Amino acid sequence: MTPLHDLSISELAPRLAAREVSSLEVTEACLSRIATDNGRVNAFITVLGDEARQDARRADAEIAAGRRRGPLHGVPISLKDLIDLSGVPTTAASRVLDGHVARADAVVVARLREAGTVFLGKCNLHEFAFGTTSEDSAFGPVRNPWDGARSAGGSSGGSAAAVATGMGLASIGTDTGGSIRIPAAVCGCVGLKPTTGELPTGGIVPLSWTLDHVGPLARSVADAWLLFHAMAGTPNPAALALDRPSAGGLRLGLPRPYFLDILDDAVRAAFERACAQLTRAGVTVADRAVPHAADTGTVYLHLQLPEASAYHAPMLESHPELYTPPVRQRLEMGRYVMAEDYARAGVGARALTREVDAALEGVDALVLPTVPIVAPPLGKTSLVFGGAKHPVRALMLRLTQLFDVTGHPAITLPCARSADRLPVGLQLVGRRGRTAELLLLAAAIERELAGQD
Amino acid sequence: MADTEGGDVRLDPIEAWLRAAVADAERRGLPQLRPLLEGVAQSTRQLRAAEWNDYVPTGRPVRRSPEGDLSAEALGAKAEGGKAEGGR
Numbered sequence: 001m002t003p004l005h006d007l008s009i010s011e012l013a014p015r016l017a018a019r020e021v022s023s024l025e026v027t028e029a030c031l032s033r034i035a036t037d038n039g040r041v042n043a044f045i046t047v048l049g050d051e052a053r054q055d056a057r058r059a060d061a062e063i064a065a066g067r068r069r070g071p072l073h074g075v076p077i078s079l080k081d082l083i084d085l086s087g088v089p090t091t092a093a094s095r096v097l098d099g100h101v102a103r104a105d106a107v108v109v110a111r112l113r114e115a116g117t118v119f120l121g122k123c124n125l126h127e128f129a130f131g132t133t134s135e136d137s138a139f140g141p142v143r144n145p146w147d148g149a150r151s152a153g154g155s156s157g158g159s160a161a162a163v164a165t166g167m168g169l170a171s172i173g174t175d176t177g178g179s180i181r182i183p184a185a186v187c188g189c190v191g192l193k194p195t196t197g198e199l200p201t202g203g204i205v206p207l208s209w210t211l212d213h214v215g216p217l218a219r220s221v222a223d224a225w226l227l228f229h230a231m232a233g234t235p236n237p238a239a240l241a242l243d244r245p246s247a248g249g250l251r252l253g254l255p256r257p258y259f260l261d262i263l264d265d266a267v268r269a270a271f272e273r274a275c276a277q278l279t280r281a282g283v284t285v286a287d288r289a290v291p292h293a294a295d296t297g298t299v300y301l302h303l304q305l306p307e308a309s310a311y312h313a314p315m316l317e318s319h320p321e322l323y324t325p326p327v328r329q330r331l332e333m334g335r336y337v338m339a340e341d342y343a344r345a346g347v348g349a350r351a352l353t354r355e356v357d358a359a360l361e362g363v364d365a366l367v368l369p370t371v372p373i374v375a376p377p378l379g380k381t382s383l384v385f386g387g388a389k390h391p392v393r394a395l396m397l398r399l400t401q402l403f404d405v406t407g408h409p410a411i412t413l414p415c416a417r418s419a420d421r422l423p424v425g426l427q428l429v430g431r432r433g434r435t436a437e438l439l440l441l442a443a444a445i446e447r448e449l450a451g452q453d
Numbered sequence: 454m455a456d457t458e459g460g461d462v463r464l465d466p467i468e469a470w471l472r473a474a475v476a477d478a479e480r481r482g483l484p485q486l487r488p489l490l491e492g493v494a495q496s497t498r499q500l501r502a503a504e505w506n507d508y509v510p511t512g513r514p515v516r517r518s519p520e521g522d523l524s525a526e527a528l529g530a531k532a533e534g535g536k537a538e539g540g541r
Contacts, residue, residue, distance in 0.1 A: 337497075
């Protein structure tokens with residue numbers, strides 16, 4: 001029998017509703033897991049044991065009184081520690097925010113609270129979400145649950161590690177260049193970046209106003225569906241909608257140029273196996289292209305750097321020594337980007353958006369790997385494979401950041417393990433404004449890939 | 454990266470920007486920014502060379518209106534030709 005802390009929300013919810021198990025029991029199971037595992041992976045910055053127990057007891061009482069709010073009622077989850085939770089410190093994994101306590105819930109937190117979720121604590125991350133490995137944190141690096149010498153990905157590394165180890169049934173993260181999908185992929189979770197603007201980012205420390213997204217990291221697409229709808233303000237979506245019988249008949253577009261050019265052997269093999277399995281299941285996989293995909297990095301840089309620097313300028317002036325050196329240097333670099341190039345990048349973003357829209361014509365979604373490599377060793381800044389040396393940061397962002405720039409919804413699903421048992425993710429990209437449709441499709445793909453290893 | 458125009462030696466604008474940025478960073482006690490700024494400069498060259506910038510006169514002879522602003526007429530002609538906002 002699956003331990004309580006390892007259940008999916010979709011498995012737990014009916015048991016909570018039937019009062020076969022209490023929210024307090026599940027919350028205690030997760031807190032116990034945090035007590036035993038957090039020292040190993042360093043996923044949490046703040047653990048809210050007493051508060052979580054209190055919320056769980058309240059949920060149990062309401063459910064017992066016939067006032068069940070929906071499928072998330074009594075479900076214990078965590079938050080990336082740049083998302084405000086009223087009365088609790090928001091650190092953004094930085095000494096810069098020492099002493100800062102949130103005065104109100106972030107908008108999505110208020111909606112989750114209304115849906116009855118229980119908040120276990122705040123998760124570690126790359127400082128101010130400005131990195132892809134969760135190594136530069138004032139609270140120490142997050143370690144990959146499957147190999148403690150490797151990164152958990154980032155910037156929502158603590159969230160992904162928590163979900164992968166049973167320290168909560170799900171977590172809420174943010175994604176500016178891939179910060180939900182990257183850690184979800186390398187830790188073996190589902191991670192959803194919705195369409196730009198679908199979920200409000202009020203009450204969340206920004207990295208880049210035009211590129212920031214908030215979304216769930218979870219154990220299944222069905223769980224991501226529940227959390228997405230709760231954060232969108234529709235906490236009781238029709239669960240039946242996810243019951244598509246099979247993936248047969250779906251049409252996926254595979255953008256080979258650029259996206260499959262640089263992959264390590266383990267990811268390439270896993271992705272090819274997944275595509276072959278989907279084809280056998282009746283999914284059509286057709287070639288597509290995003291002609292200027294190779295320009296994504298430069299567009300991203302000229303948007304993200306100056307926006308991050310604009311937010312941080314007062315703190316860079318008053319307390320520069322409180323940043324970790326790599327994050328401070330990147331923020332300082334952004335102060336030199338010229339306004340005309342920021343404007344050019346905006347034009348580039350619109351061009352790329354049209355190209356992704358065009359690539360989606362005639363297919364239900366795009367399919368591609370999520371990260372070109374498995375979790376990198378902590379401390380590595382570059383990796384050599386395929387006869388070339390690649391910066392880790394560029395590799396990690398390579399396949400995800402385009403969809404932050406264009407705004408298309410994207411989700412990563414676990415699709416395989418490497419020979420070293422490290423998770424590999426498969427990414428699906430849908431039409432703008434159609435995140436719910438992407439989730440339906442992803443649920444069908446998830447079922448087809450279940451059991452692949 | 455120098456260019457000549459009307460007898461004057463002019464730096465490529467991105468090279469000029471890089472020199473100024475590195476000098477400012479060093480003045481502010483941040484010499485370690487140099488390699489990062491060199492990376493930004495390389496990225497900025499790529500950005501300005503992208504096809505969607507064809508209607509922005511980067512590094513090419515600039516047609517100017519009598520007031521010295523970019524020629525709206527020229528920009529309009531490019532836009533009507535289907536190249537505005539870059540692209541294909």
